[in-house]
Each structure stands twice: as structure tokens, then as C-alpha cells.
Amino acid sequence: MGKAGEAAGMKKIALSAIVGIAAAALVAGAFLAARYAGLALSPELLMGVAATLAFGASTAGFTLAAMNKPAEKKKVTRSTALSDLPAREFVQALAEDKAVQIVMRPDSLAEALDIVKNPASYTDRPVLVTIKKSKDTRVFNPIVLKQLFRALQSFPGFLHILLANEHDEFLGYIPAWRARTDFTGANAESQIRKYIVDVLADPSTGTALRDIGGLAMEDWISDDKTVADAARKTSEGLLRGLVICKDGRKRKPYGVIYTEELYKLAAYGA
DSSP states (O other), X not given: OOHHHHHHHXXXXXXXXXXXXXXXXXXXXXXXXXXXXXXXXXXXXXXXXXXXXXXXXXXXXXXXXXXXXXXXXXXXXXXXXXXXXXXXXXXXXXXXXXOEEEEEOTXXXXXXXXXXXOGGGTTTSOEEEEEEOOSSSOOOOHHHHHHHHHHHTTOTTEEEEEEEOTTSOXXXXXXXXXXXXXXXXXXXXXXXXXXXXXXXXXXXXXXXXXXGTOBOTTOEEETTSBHHHHHHHHHXXXXXXXXXXXXXXXXXXXXXXXXXXXXXHHTTOO
């Protein structure tokens, strides 16, 4: 436990003690008032004082236990909005805290990236690669992208690749585990051309991404939609999953949810 956790724990203990003391003082006050009023302190009265102190101690204990009780998880049902799903439990975040976000453009050079030049500084961090279409006629050189994927091949946090148009809108998704195999081997350049360069040039060909476990331009959903909405969309389209976009904006993809997770959620009830 860090210093912040220790401080929070001490505050809880102090607060519970104050509650217990206040409870004891409230009841004991009644006994003392009786004494000052001239009433005799009988053995029964003394026993009452002792009981009061025990009451205060138990109140403090109950207060501390209540403060330390973990918050109950919000029940997930078919009508739960995707934005309300527990973080990391069902949705894979595209860019977590401290993530390295690499944006590749046609004029980008893999060897110029600090993560390539100094890999040891990034090995324990999540990595998101966004490959963005140029606003002009320039296209990507598959050799450069192959160099990038080879450099990232051993990073355990390299999980996601997004394709985006010149307006930063979602065009496609590729799981990084496929990039490690398909985009680094002997046929890497032709595979990169088919699944990245060609899709950026003509997004209607993006359905080919589904062949490598990816998601096409149409395979997304707004986070204000429900679990049932998402399950229905994946079922009707026979999709592996969906990219979730914030507030229905294709410029703000933030997570991926897979069909098997949606089926589990949809089975929870209304």
C-alpha cells in the first residue's frame, strides 16, 4: 500500500473512532445528566455506563467495516449502455493510460520513432498504432510499415492497429497479433498492401480485414447503444466484434468488444 493508501486508511480509522466516541458520549450524557439532577447512581446505572462504552466501541467498529466494504458492482444487463460497461472487464481499450500512440503517415519513417530507437524505454507500455491516410495523393510504402511492425513485434503491449482517413475517422481495425505474423514475414509487403494500403485508398475493400480477424469501416457502434444493440449487430453481420466510438463520433474510437463477450452479457437478463 502506498502513502496515499495509508493516509486514506488512517482517515477512515479516525473517522470511525470519532463516530464511536460521539455515540458513546451521547448516551453517557444522559447518565451524567441524571447524576447532576441528584439521582442516585445505582448498580444498574453503572452497568448502563459500561454498556454505553461498549456501544461506542461497537459503533466505531461497524462504521469502519462499512467504510471498508467494497462497492457493489453495477449489474450488467442487455439494456446496459456500452459506455457503462466495467472498464477492462468486457471492453479492450485501444489506448490505456501511459499508452504509446504512434501515428504513421506516408512520409513517416519507422527508424525515426523513439520507440524504435530506444525500445527498452517502452517495453512495459501499451502501444496503439494508427495508420492515417494522407490528404494528398501520397501512399504508404509497405517496406516502411514492415520495418515498424518488425520493430514492435516483441512488445507485449502492442495490441491494436487502427486505420483512419484524412479526417481522423475510423476506417478499419487490425489486431496486432496478426500484424506480428502477416506483416513481418516473407509475404509481408503484399499483405500490407492488401490490408492497409488498398483499404486506405478504397475503404469499401475494408471487408477484407475480417479475413484476418479485423474489423471493417462499418463494424463500429456508438457507446450510447446497448449491449442488446451490439449483440444484434454482430449476429446479423456475422462479425467478430465491434469498435466502440464515443458519442457516435467515428473520430473517437476508444475500445473493441468481441462477440463472445457480447453473448455473455446478453445472457445476463433484461
